[in-house]
Amino acid sequence: MVLGAWHFAHVSRGASLWGGVLSGMGVGSVIGGLIGLRWRPTYALRAAQLTFVPFAALPAALAISLPYAACVCAAVLAGIGSALFGVLWETLLAREIPAGLRARIGAYDAFGSICLLPAGYALAGPMASLIGADGMLGISGAFVVLATITALLPRTIRNMRSS
Numbered sequence: 001m002v003l004g005a006w007h008f009a010h011v012s013r014g015a016s017l018w019g020g021v022l023s024g025m026g027v028g029s030v031i032g033g034l035i036g037l038r039w040r041p042t043y044a045l046r047a048a049q050l051t052f053v054p055f056a057a058l059p060a061a062l063a064i065s066l067p068y069a070a071c072v073c074a075a076v077l078a079g080i081g082s083a084l085f086g087v088l089w090e091t092l093l094a095r096e097i098p099a100g101l102r103a104r105i106g107a108y109d110a111f112g113s114i115c116l117l118p119a120g121y122a123l124a125g126p127m128a129s130l131i132g133a134d135g136m137l138g139i140s141g142a143f144v145v146l147a148t149i150t151a152l153l154p155r156t157i158r159n160m161r162s163s
Contacts, residue, residue: 002124003133003140007062017068024072025058028079035080036087044162048088049148054081056144063137095163 004021008014032051041047054077061074097105128136152158 002121003128003137004058004062006125006128006133007137020068021058021071021075024075025079025082028076028081029083030079031076032080032083033087036084039084040162041088042162043158043160044088044092045160046152046158048085048092049151049157051081051084051088053145053148054078055085056141057081058141059137059144060141063134063141065134092162 005018008018008021011017039047056078057074058071058078061071066074093102093105093109124136131139
């Protein structure tokens with residue numbers, strides 16, 4: 001988010017262009033949510049992880065300076081993937097975690113997913129200063145893919161059937 005805004009800060013109408021990209025992400029989120037209402041994958045945990053891979057499309061598109069329309073399309077893909085992941089993940093938590101543990105698991109999940117965001121935002125600028133904003137965007141996209149694939153390495157995760 002920080003480097004995406006920076007990416008457009010140096011061009012004419014940059015704020016409007018970045019707003020268009022974020023709107024594309026919002027449209028993708030609605031589409032992903034609608035898909036999530038109907039989709040019932042057999043291996044929901046595997047599907048949840050794989051649906052997050054498209055989130056890497058936006059930083060990758062910005063890193064290699066794709067045309068604006070391609071960046072908006074990448075944002076739509078990122079929104080679809082993010083929303084689908086959220087639907088599948090929250091459904092899995094509700095189905096698979098015993099009721100007495102949901103609050104604790106939810107707290108850990110929120111801490112890892114939301115509470116650490118400010119640290120990432122704070123580090124984005126200094127890291128971009130060291131290696132360049134495009135390099136940092138590329139690393140961000142690669143990290144999303146690598147983390148997702150790494151999470152799927154354990155067979156118990158890959159092969160967990162939905163209940």
